[in-house]
Amino acid sequence: MTANNTMVTEFILLGFSMLKEVQPLLFPLFLLMYVVTVAGNVCIILTYNLIANLHTPMYFFLANFSFLEIFYVTSTTPNMLSNFLSDHKAISFYGCVIxxxxxxxxxxxxxxxxxxxxxxxxxxxxxxLLYTVIMNKGACVKHVIGSWSIGAINAVLHTVLTFSLPFCRSNQINHFFCEIPSLLKLSCQDTWINELTTFTAAGCIMIGSFILIMLSYIQIISIILQGNLGSGRKKAFSTCTSHLIVIAIFYGPGIIVYFRPKSNYDSSQDAIVALMYTVIAPLLNPFIYTLRNKKVKLGIKKIFCQKTRH
Known part of the structure; x- marks a missing residue:
């Protein structure tokens, strides 16, 4: 950290300040959404662990994704909830770093x-025919570890670069959480290196993963158009529509925020857009995956039936 950073000991989060009069009413709404999100994802994890016939690569990844979603929504929502009820909507400097x-x-x-x-x-x-060989248990674990490693490297890079800047213009963030584009506006130092790094890394992480997803689905669609999809693979394809819905909800708003020209940047609008990928997407994911998946629904019913018998 630079010496100039000692000028800021906390940041004031101004997100939804235009809705000041109704913020106490927003609290129960977002609290309910948070509780449902956590409960829904916990339910998926428990179902995977307790139902033996769900111990396949697809449900292994789904359980890991649900675990990830619980912490993802927790990284922003609890602080937002506390600020709805507080007149001093602040987060400490190191709280913002974390x-x-x-x-x-x-x-x-x-x-x-x-x-x-x-x-x-x-x-x-x-x-x-090669599925069980390619997606064996070891490969699945490596894919999960690789995903977390990419996320960790990206997080360290941006966190160090961002909080090495002097924040001397203001300590007021026009957002409901500490997001990098909003923080860069507070620095009195030239932030072109940060902006270039953000754009490049976001391109590698978001666009890179999005391209990999699209390549997978192009291949899947080509198989369908060839008419070579047997009954078993038709069942497998039914899960793809759920996946595509999740992708659209998560990537769409994120691309709007991180790839829009700086001249069009508006923190107040971004706070609304950011709700889609920080709150709404994690809320919908358990419903999207369970309501369209018979095995998960049967597994949940089986668990509840066992509980009621005991």
Whole structure:
């Protein structure tokens, strides 16, 4: 940290300041969304662990994705909830550092976890005879570790670069959490290196993983158009639509925020857009995956039936 950084001991989060009068009413709404998100993802993890016939690569990745989502939504939502009820909507300097690191770690990991899940569906549909060989237990674990490693490297890089800047213009962030584009606006130093790094890394993480996902689905769609999809692979393809919905909700708003020209940057608008990938996407994911997946629904019913019998 530079000496100039000691000028800032906390940041004031101004996100949703335009909705000041209704913020107490927003608290129960977002609290409910947070509780449902955590409960839904915990339910998926428990179902995977307790139902033996779900111990396949697809559900292994889904359980890991749900674990990731719990911490992802927790990195921003609890602080936002406390600020809804507080007149002093602040986060400490080091609290902001931790939030930036955790958010970037989890967001970067999620990008490549979605790519891994698409790769899994590609192998299940396009290479069914080799599926168990390619997606063996060791390979699945390596894919998960690789996703977390990419997220960690991305998070360390951006956190160090961002908080090495002097924040002497203001300590007021026009957002509901510490997000890098909003923080860069507070620095009185030239931030072109940070902006270039953010654009490059976001391109590698978001666009890179998005391209891998699209390549997987192009191959899947080509198999379908050839009419070579047997009954087993038709069942496998039904899970792909759920995956594509999740991808659209997560990537769409993220690309808008991180790849929009700086001249068009508006923190107040970005706070609304950011809700899509920080709160709404994690909330919808358990429903998207369970409501369209018979095995998961049967597994959940089986667990509840066993509980009621005892």
């Amino acid at each position: 939030q930036v690191y955790c958010f970037l770690l989890l967001a970067g990991t999620e990008c490549y976890m979605l790519a891994v899940m698409a790769f899994d569906r590609y192998n299940a549909i396009c290479r069914p």
